[in-house]
Amino acid sequence: ANAAETMLRSSDTHPDGYPTVEAVKYMGKLLEEKTDGRLGVEVFHSAQLGEEKDTIEQTQFGVIDFNRVSLGPFNNIIEETKIPSLPYIFRSIDHMHKVMDGLIGEDILKAFEAHDLVGLAFYDAGARSFYNSEKPIKSMDDLKGMKFRVMQSDVFVKMVDALGANATPMPYGEVYSSIQTGVIDGAENNWPSFESSGHFEVAPYYTLDQHLIVPEVLVMSKKSWDKLSAEDQAAVREAAKESVPHMRKLWADREAASEAKVKKAGVNIVTDIDKTPFIEAMKPVYEEFVTSDKLKDLVERIQATE
Amino acid sequence: MEYWILFGTFVFLLLIGTPIAFCLGVSSFATIAYLGLPPVVVFQRLNSGVSIFALMAIPFFIFAGNLMVRGDIARRLVALAGAAVGHFRGGLGQVNILASVLFGGISGSAAADASAIGGLMVPQMKERGYDADYAVNITVVSSIIALMLPPSHNLIIYSIAGGGRISIADLFTAGIIPGLVLALSLMVAAWLVARKRGYPLEPFPGMRAVGTLLLSATPGLVLVAIIFGGVRSGVFTASESSCIAVVYAMFAIFFLYRTMDFEQFRLAVSDAVRTTAMVLMVIGCAAAFGWLLAFLRIPTQLVEFMRDLSDSPIVILLLINVLLLILGSFMDMSPLIVITTPIFLPVAMEFNVDPVQFGIILVLNLGIGLCTPPVGTVLFVGCAVGKMPVWDVVRTIWPFYIAGIFTLMLVTYIPALSLWLPSLFH
Amino acid sequence: MAVLARIALALSGIGLVLMTAFIAWQVFGRFVLNDTPTWTESVSVLIMGWFIFLGAAVGIREGYHLSFDVFLYLLPDRVKRVLHTVSDIVVVAFGAGMIGYGIQLAEATWSTTIPNVGWSGATAFLALICGGVLLVLFSLERLARRAAGLVTARFGEVELPDEDR
Ligand code: NA
């Protein structure tokens, strides 16, 4: 695999074979072709080099060259990344694609430059929805008082609290047994994670409210970027952009496989919910996080995108 | 060249007596400087390596253990064990092992077990005509049981080192049968040695005496029930259970037994801080060392090397075990778990070994390493409480090593020993 | 120096007790009040950093770190002293790294915030920096004592829980 003269290092917290990992590998292959074997990419998967927050710093310091991360850990670093991380900001996956593939996405990628990073492309991470061990959730009343595990993130906590449920931050590794024993009632995630974590075995009610459609981002270290010739920089940008359709296909396949497996296990899936009250309940969350005119403008532009 | 700097500096510093934490930290620092990368990464890894919620179980369990020793809970557990099995051949040796089973259900630290139980049992055994080396041998090796029975913070470290995706509850449950098998093997070894040396028998004190002692040890036993029951019934998570152990130990000591004054409490706290800092500083520095191993692609290369060596899972597992036993005789347990898990877990999984079973193999294997020279924390603790030179202890310890390695082989090649019990909860 | 070590240990001990209280509160909040406090996890992790780095520094002074000193027994005292000095100098360098690079990390994370607590991300590195300062001081003390012909605490001595200090 180490065919290129210079192998650039890329970090990913997902295991080998995961769509994001495979997409960056694919990008490396394209880069190798475009640079006649001068540059290639090696993916350090499974959080070998650290969790996302740490590897972001390492990328900024120029220790690693590429990093595939979720937008979430950037929320407290780069203001603009808060907006696509807001609950119910995107109406659907298609809406998200339209926004992030267009000028708004370009603007957000540019915001990385001020933080020693070069934003290259957005990848898919599906839509996050609630699952629980108790009952099918069809309305906000059903959510009242239930305990949901969330990531250590302000937006997640505020969102779950605004929905009337009890946000419970907890490390991912403890979620399975915590749902099983009743420490918590459920959690929220996308199809592939719901399946691969085995959480569907203990939380057989999945409500597709799609509260968060947060894309992932591929960034390069500004330090590594500056070392490349203008020609190689262009090759990196092209390879990253060209990896996006491939990634989306891998993601769709993975999602479909997970969905099939979960459905086969007999999980109760709720699709017919009226999201309007959920969206209305998010008013205080938006008020808290959309603070500047720049951010308000971004929200309006996203909502105006057809 | 970078390999030589990393391992060379490490071994050199180790030999000149630098604390292991700084051997790991400084060798990483030197290597990254040689590579021309910003050394700030070493300190970021050090800081992140100790800023993990699940690690909190370590200070809590150590703290709870200290409270129990100073608050007399540990002694009552030993007294109960003495009454229950003292009338078997090599009686007090069996007591020592059973006490480790009981203590192991509360503590996750072999060193704490060796100091708590050894400190009480070794003088008693010597007084009743047992040889000091026999007493220390049993104390040392049976303390591995504490690592196997829940709670075990080393299994938590393993779960984190394995990417945080291995269920801690499963690991805890999986350790129970192997821990009991180890206890059984050690009891057989203790019995054989006792018969050969002609040690005396204790009279059975009668059910009544056992009952009284049971009553007196009940609050200690309740702690075991609270930890295990609390995790299993959903009151708290596995990492929170360690905190509840502290809260309960304080409650029992201050309100039920009333065996502790403020000065004793202060000493228990500062001792817990010392031990925790000692252990977690090693873990933090090992995180930096481990980052460099990954960055230099050493795990991947080792995986490829081992894959070329043999296709047989039996041979590969044997190789991993031998390698771990060698590493374990030089290094302490927690850094080795952090360093070797990312290297060996992918290999083992490649050969269809369940990550839960591999965790038990790893902890048992490295636990044996704690009892072996040249670097063996538990061995040193045992020698200190028995007031014995290391060499005198090691000369006669082999029957117990054999029992340990025998158990290790059973656990390695019979997956059901570890996996059957957790499967009941799924 | 002894006073400094005692203060560091006392602070660490208070940290451990506080951490116990916070996590117990987290369990109580979730299980009894059905309202999980979301700050307990982050704050407890910060406290843990403090008592690890302060405790590790005091360990240099008191000699309770894990080490491997079997090899040293084979050597004459004069060589042993030189090697101990090398070891202490190396630890000073590492402590200096904790200070210097700790400050660099704090600067880099100054404008970020810790989720659900709201403090600056830089607070996570304060313990690293303070631990580094103590580490340098206590190692320099060892070097000075050795140069003056006084004894220094030996690493690798097995320390027992019921041994009073
Ligand atoms: Na245990």
Ligand code: NA
């Ligand atoms: Na050892």
